[in-house]
Amino acid sequence: MAQLRKEDLSQEVFDLYDDYAHNKIDRRVFIERLSVFAVGAVTLPSLLSFITPDYTDKIIAEDDNRFQSEWITYESPKGGGTIRGLLSRPSNTGKHPGIVVVHENRGLNPYVEDVGRQGAIDGFITLAPDALTPLGGYPGNDDEGRKMQSKRDRLEMLEDFIAAYNYLKNHPDCNGKVGVVGFCFGGWVANMMAVQLPGLGAAVPFYGRQPEDDQAAEIEAPLLLQYAGLDERVNSGYPAFDKVLEANNIEHTAHFYDGVNHGFHNYSTPRYDQPAAELAWSRTIDFFTKHLST
Secondary structure, three states, X not given: OOOOOHHHOOHHHHHHHHHHHOOOOOHHHHHHHHHHHOOOOOOHHHHHHHHOOOOOOOOOOOOOOOEEEEEEEEEEOOOOEEEEEEEEEEOOOOOEEEEEEEOOOOOXXXXXXXXXXXXXXXXXXEEEEOOOHHHOXXXXXXXXXXXXXXXXXXXXXXXXXXXXXXXXXXXXXXEEEEEEEEEOHHHHHHHHHHHHOOOOOEEEEEOOOOOOHHHHOOOOOOEEEEEEOOOHXXXXXXXXXXXXXXXXXXXXXXXXXXXXXXXXOXXXXXXXXXXXXXXXXXXXXXXXXXXXXX
């Protein structure tokens, strides 16, 4: 059988996976509806394998000499207690600006670990916490990770990432300026950290749900908002968000990447779009460099 390509899939398949990945339908319904698209040489197992995350090929080797990483714990008294996270820093000595890296709705998976490592390669000290720590940590697959994360209160998890900001801000290798980048659930967290932290240096939410209007008006940090062009679910909240940001003279720039799906930065599924992901990340690093390095 010929290898599947994302170009061979209907947009309905991506929308169906989005519903499943965001707990709008359970696995039984997902499989049942996905089976409709298993026709001819395309079997249901092959389609299921293709559309779901695959972390067998990591992008960044853990022994890459451009950065150093270690697992640390820090205290989150208003959140989950003691939280585990991956701390990464550039190999060169000196103080560096900081970035909190916030995972999706499934815990700290290998992709988000890689984002933290890439941030270190790009010159930042990064901390990628695992909000599943109180439940035993990321379980090794995203399906179980989503189930686990749904058991935690999202406002308590927000406190875990706020505590990560404070940890990083006071780290001896940090220059005292810290931003946040987050994906999906983490995009919402990045927006909410901008609401709650007047000292936040910058925030880059990728396809993240927007705050309520009264919350958005409290933001002081500059925002770089990254949206997938096909992501109607999240994009529908942008016009109201933009209106509040404009009315309150809050610095923000929004990019909509045409023809790509929610999750386009995550290399583990066919939603990944390399040109859009690379452009979005280069913009992210330029934005953080501008706001955190001086």
